[in-house]
Amino acid sequence: MNDRQQDDAGAAPITRVTRTREGSLTAFRVRGEGTPDVLIAVFREFLADPTPKVLWDLRECRLGLLTLEQMRDLVSRMMGVDRRGRTKGRSAFLCTREEDVMMMRILTAYAEANDYGIELAVFDDPAAARRWLSGRSS
Numbered sequence: 001m002n003d004r005q006q007d008d009a010g011a012a013p014i015t016r017v018t019r020t021r022e023g024s025l026t027a028f029r030v031r032g033e034g035t036p037d038v039l040i041a042v043f044r045e046f047l048a049d050p051t052p053k054v055l056w057d058l059r060e061c062r063l064g065l066l067t068l069e070q071m072r073d074l075v076s077r078m079m080g081v082d083r084r085g086r087t088k089g090r091s092a093f094l095c096t097r098e099e100d101v102m103m104m105r106i107l108t109a110y111a112e113a114n115d116y117g118i119e120l121a122v123f124d125d126p127a128a129a130r131r132w133l134s135g136r137s138s
Contacts, residue, residue: 015061017042025053025133031060036074043078052089053133057126064099071103075110090119092129 015032019042026046030038046054066074093104101122108120123129 019046021051024051025055026051027055027057029057029060032062033065034058034061034063036066036070036077039074040077050089054089054091055129055133056091056093058093058095058100058104062097062100063095063103064097066103068106071106072110075107075114075116078111079114079116088117090121090133092133093120093122094124094126094129095122096124 015030015035015038017031017038018029020027020029028042028046030042093108095101095104101124104122108122111118111120121129121132123132
C-alpha cells in the first residue's frame with residue numbers, strides 16, 4: 001500500500017503499511033518509522049472505505065521517536081480530516097515497546113480531550129485488542 005524510503009545514510013527506515021479487511025474490522029500493520037505524514041496518509045486511505053473497528057498493529061513501527069509536538073500535530077490533523085464516513089467506532093493500537101505504548105497513550109489522551117468521538121485503546125496483546133474490538137471483556 002505505502003512504501004517510503006530515504007536514500008542517505010542514517011535516514012529513516014522503510015515504512016510499509018499492510019491493510020486487511022475482515023468484515024467490520026480493518027487491520028493495519030505498520031513497519032518502520034511511524035511519521036505523522038505516513039500515519040495521516042494511511043488514515044485518509046482508511047476513511048475512503050471505513051469500518052467501525054480498526055486494529056493498528058504498530059509492533060514493528062517506531063513511534064517513540066516522535067516528539068510531543070508531533071503527536072499534538074498528528075491529533076490535530078486527524079481531527080481536521082473529514083470523518084463523516086466513520087462517526088463512531090473503536091480503534092485499538094497494538095504496541096510492545098514501552099516508548100511506543102507511551103506515545104500512543106498520549107495520542108489517545110489528546111484525541112479524547114478534543115472529543116474525537118471514536119473509542120481508542122492501547123494494547124500489548126493482540127488477543128486482548130481483538131476481544132476489546134469485538135466488545136468482549138477478557
